[in-house]
Amino acid sequence: MSSLIEAVDIRRGFAVGGRKIEVLRGVSLSVDEGESLAISGMSGAGKSTLLHVLGGLDRPTAGRVLYRGRDLYAAGDRERSAIRARKIGFVFQAYHLLPELTVLENVMLPGLSAHGAFLRGRALRERSAMLLGRV
Known part of the structure; x- marks a missing residue:
């Protein structure tokens, strides 16, 4: 391998x-x-x-x-x-969150990249909520 x-x-x-x-x-x-x-x-x-x-x-x-x-x-x-x-995923020591957004919105941000959304709308929100549920 x-x-x-x-x-x-x-x-x-x-x-x-x-x-x-x-x-x-x-x-x-x-x-x-x-x-x-x-x-x-x-x-x-x-x-x-x-x-x-x-x-x-x-x-x-x-x-x-x-x-x-x-x-x-x-x-x-x-x-x-x-x-x-x-x-590649990162969790930085200094969280680098946007304070004007909710935790869920911060988790959704990578899926809204300028290079094209991986998931859209409801699917992105549900996936982000599922990921938050893991922590």
């Missing part, structure tokens, strides 16, 4: 106060479909940075991220955005 997502020698650095800080130093991992993975570590260890790189939100300084065998960062921005919108 091929991996659902694979990281190959991922490196990610940031410039802080004129110095380069390398947060991820040669991280490699492979996750098969249906497999669970826990990433743990102290605050500031790079957990969120790794997840942002794996999820196509933050380009690695070096290395490759493969989604179903395809290099996520060799794809163009539009294709990577489509993969994120349809195949």
